Amino acid sequence: MWTFFHKLGSPPWLYAISGSILRWLLPLTLLALVAGLVWGLLFTAPDFRQGNSYRIIYIHVPAAVVALAGYYVMATAGAVSLIWKMKMADVAMRACAPIGAALTFIALVTGAIWGKPTWGTWWVWDARITSMLILLFLYLGVVALYEAYDNKAAASKACAVLSLVGMVNIPIIYKSVDWWYSLHQPASIKFTGESTIDPSMLYPLLLMIGAFYALFTCSLLMNMRAEILSREARTGWVQKLVSGSAD
Amino acid sequence: MYFDSLSAALHMDGHGVFVWSAYLISMSVVAFMLAAPRVRERKLIKNLAAQQRRLAGQSDTLKPVIPE
Numbered sequence: 001m002w003t004f005f006h007k008l009g010s011p012p013w014l015y016a017i018s019g020s021i022l023r024w025l026l027p028l029t030l031l032a033l034v035a036g037l038v039w040g041l042l043f044t045a046p047d048f049r050q051g052n053s054y055r056i057i058y059i060h061v062p063a064a065v066v067a068l069a070g071y072y073v074m075a076t077a078g079a080v081s082l083i084w085k086m087k088m089a090d091v092a093m094r095a096c097a098p099i100g101a102a103l104t105f106i107a108l109v110t111g112a113i114w115g116k117p118t119w120g121t122w123w124v125w126d127a128r129i130t131s132m133l134i135l136l137f138l139y140l141g142v143v144a145l146y147e148a149y150d151n152k153a154a155a156s157k158a159c160a161v162l163s164l165v166g167m168v169n170i171p172i173i174y175k176s177v178d179w180w181y182s183l184h185q186p187a188s189i190k191f192t193g194e195s196t197i198d199p200s201m202l203y204p205l206l207l208m209i210g211a212f213y214a215l216f217t218c219s220l221l222m223n224m225r226a227e228i229l230s231r232e233a234r235t236g237w238v239q240k241l242v243s244g245s246a247d
Numbered sequence: 248m249y250f251d252s253l254s255a256a257l258h259m260d261g262h263g264v265f266v267w268s269a270y271l272i273s274m275s276v277v278a279f280m281l282a283a284p285r286v287r288e289r290k291l292i293k294n295l296a297a298q299q300r301r302l303a304g305q306s307d308t309l310k311p312v313i314p315e
Contacts, residue, residue: 026281033277041270042248042256052259059273095284102280104272113269117262139303215277222284229291242295 008087011228012237029218034209039204047201053117058205060110062212066136068170070096070216074142075167078160088156088224090156091231093163094146095223099165099216102137108132127176128184131169138166 008011046053074096080089084176111129112122114229123129142159149155177186232238248256257263 035273037270041266046260052262053265055262056269057260059270065275066281087249099280100275100282106276109272110269113265113272121291122298172272219284222281222288226284226288226291229288229295233291233295238295242292243299245292245296 011088011232014088015225015228018225019063019134022218022221025214025221026218029211029214031215032207034063036211044201044204047197050118053114056110056114056200058208060107060114061205062208063110064102064107065209065217066212067100067107067132068173068211069164070103071135071138071166071170073220074100074139075163080162081156082160082164087231088159088228090160091224092220092229093142093156093159095220095227097139097142097146097159097163099219099223101136101143103137103212103216104132104139108136111204126184127180128173131173131176134169135166135173138162138169141166142192150187 036058040055044055046052073095077089077093077096080086081093108129111132115124116122142163145162146152146155146159149158177184229238257267257268
């Protein structure tokens with residue numbers, strides 16, 4: 001177990017293993033995304049109340065779910081980098097931020113587009129939507145804060161602290177539809193108790209949630225690889241890799 | 248397929264413009280999420296390779312020329 005953690009801290013090992021994971025995970029992700037999209041768009045029946053506009057659920061919900069899950073990854077990586085000064089945890093934290101921002105952006109934009117035909121408005125300042133907007137700002141804040149420092153060790157520390165403080169927003173997002181009166185509907189999929197969604201809509205949705213988790217993993221690994229190369233540019237293994245790729 | 252024709256799938260009883268634009272925007276963001284790190288990595292490798300070639304060239308010119 002400990003050797004695994006030790007290896008996890010080694011840039012060349014992480015670069016190599018992420019490369020071999022991506023070789024099969026990336027095609028699988030694209031396949032799941034296309035399958036889920038076609039299934040949700042063309043092969044499911046429309047919702048009896050919302051009609052066809054509900055098809056946006058197949059991107060809105062997966063993007064929102066993974067945007068939240070990504071925040072846990074970022075904050076955990078931030079904590080590890082803060083406590084144990086693990087360089088690769090810092091790389092992971094940094095790599096999470098733009099991906100999380102992109103997913104939160106997708107959730108907000110598709111939510112707004114879905115809101116127009118369903119609620120009659122693109123935007124309302126209600127708890128769920130506002131707390132998701134704060135999530136977007138937290139992700140963008142981590143990206144911007146890192147760039148703002150010349151001293152990268154100080155930048156990492158500040159970003160880790162920001163991502164940990166931002167954790168307070170996560171339970172607020174989860175509970176916002178229960179705590180406040182909101183236009184946003186409560187969760188339809190429940191781990192405990194009966195889900196309030198028909199299986200014919202649930203399966204493509206679950207496929208898309210899986211595809212978005214895989215997408216997050218792929219994008220995270222790819223971002224980490226680029227970041228590792230940029231940080232390790234002067235080391236022997238990167239120089240060897242570069243001269244090998246040029247031949 | 249649920250829809251009878253392509254135009255019905257595009258129109259979606261008036262909701263087509265919302266659904267398709269949501270899908271298009273999202274998929275462009277997804278494409279960017281996958282392409283951006285790949286482009287950055289390739290560019291880094293290219294720059295480092297160019298740097299190596301430059302250094303190799305320099306060390307050749309710095310070699311003392313021994314007259315025969």
